[in-house]
Structure formats: C-alpha cells, structure tokens
Amino acid sequence: MSNYDVPFGVGVDFETGVMDNPDRVITRRASDMRGYYANPEALEALIASGDPIHYMVYEKAIPERQGHLLFCMSVLQPGRVGNEYFLTKGHYHTEVDTAETYLCVGGRGYLLMKTEDGQWAAEKMEKGRMVYAPPLWAHRSINTGSEPLISFCVYPAHAGHNYGDIQTQGFPRRIMQGEPEPRLVK
Numbered sequence: 607m608s609n610y611d612v613p614f615g616v617g618v619d620f621e622t623g624v625m626d627n628p629d630r631v632i633t634r635r636a637s638d639m640r641g642y643y644a645n646p647e648a649l650e651a652l653i654a655s656g657d658p659i660h661y662m663v664y665e666k667a668i669p670e671r672q673g674h675l676l677f678c679m680s681v682l683q684p685g686r687v688g689n690e691y692f693l694t695k696g697h698y699h700t701e702v703d704t705a706e707t708y709l710c711v712g713g714r715g716y717l718l719m720k721t722e723d724g725q726w727a728a729e730k731m732e733k734g735r736m737v738y739a740p741p742l743w744a745h746r747s748i749n750t751g752s753e754p755l756i757s758f759c760v761y762p763a764h765a766g767h768n769y770g771d772i773q774t775q776g777f778p779r780r781i782m783q784g785e786p787e788p789r790l791v792k
C-alpha cells in the first residue's frame with residue numbers, strides 16, 4: 607500500500623506546466639541531448655553558452671504496476687539546435703502494448719511517432735488538442751513555437767521506457783525551421 611493507493615488530488619498550473627509537490631522532477635539540459643540532433647556542433651555551442659534546459663517533466667510516484675495510471679506534466683522549452691527545433695529524447699514503452707495520451711495545454715509543436723516497421727506520423731500539438739500514441743508507437747515532442755510546449759500525459763503505470771532504440775535509430779523525420787511552416791525532412 608502506498609500513498610497513491612488512496613484517492614488524492616494535485617494542482618497543476620497550465621500557464622507554466624508546473625505540478626504542485628511533484629515526487630519526481632526530471633530535467634534535461636542541452637548536455638543530456640548529445641546524439642539526438644542533426645547538428646552536433648550547434649549542440650556543443652549551445653552547451654558551451656550556458657547549457658540551457660531543454661525540458662522538464664513533473665510526476666507523482668504512482669506505483670508502476672498494472673491497474674494504475676502514471677501521469678505527468680511535460681514542459682519543453684522553445685529553441686533550436688542549428689535549424690532543428692528542440693525535442694524530447696523520445697521512447698517506446700518497454701511494455702509495447704501500452705498507449706499514451708497527450709493533452710497540449712500551451713504552446714505549439716508536434717508529437718512525432720513511429721513504429722518498428724517504418725510507419726511514422728506527426729500530429730500537431732497546440733493548446734486544447736489531444737494526441738493519442740497507440741500501443742507500439744514510439745513518441746517524441748517537438749516545440750516549433752516561441753513559448754514552452756506544455757502537455758499533460760497519461761499512460762499505464764507498468765509501461766516502462768525504452769530509450770535505447772530511439773537513441774540508436776532516431777525517427778524517420780526531423781522537424782526543421784521553415785517559413786511559413788516548419789519543414790519535415792528525412
């Protein structure tokens with residue numbers, strides 16, 4: 607029995623994406639993102655010029671077992687590494703048969719998704735839009751706007767995270783600066 611086997615409530619600020627009293631706060635800075643961008647020199651320059659925060663995730667320590675739901679607030683800063691918009695690492699769920707929903711509460715960007723067999727999708731994220739990542743689809747957020755991209759995410763608590771496959775294979779598309787719309791490039 608944990609604190610989270612009894613009902614509870616928690617406040618979240620949709621303007622900032624910050625959760626009240628989170629049990630875990632994950633902070634990813636530019637230096638945590640080596641290997642993820644098309645332009646490693648531009649990333650090193652960003653690290654040298656202050657190593658800015660890329661994104662933060664706020665979570666409650668829900669028990670990671672079947673039946674529970676994990677939820678979090680994810681706050682991805684605006685910015686670019688060279689011409690490529692800031693992104694999250696992205697992952698498959700270790701238990702591949704688990705989905706996730708993202709509700710965007712601020713900012714704009716994409717949820718980029720892919721499967722092992724080569725399918726991919728880029729769903730627009732903007733305030734009030736919900737995006738569904740079905741079972742088997744890896745997912746990554748990308749901020750193409752000028753404000754933080756703020757999302758509320760919910761997924762089965764036993765899902766687990768597999769980062770390794772994305773670290774080695776990446777996604778079939780990158781999202782680069784473009785006018786009037788961002789460009790999706792191979």
Ligand code: PAN
Pocket residue numbers: 663678680694695696697706745746747759761767
């Ligand atoms: C989200 C992500 C969050 C950060 O909560 O974990 O946006 O992205 P990375 O985990 O890829 O660094 C989620 O998809 N959880 O399963």
Ligand code: ZN
Pocket residue numbers: 697699706745761
């Ligand atoms: Zn996920």
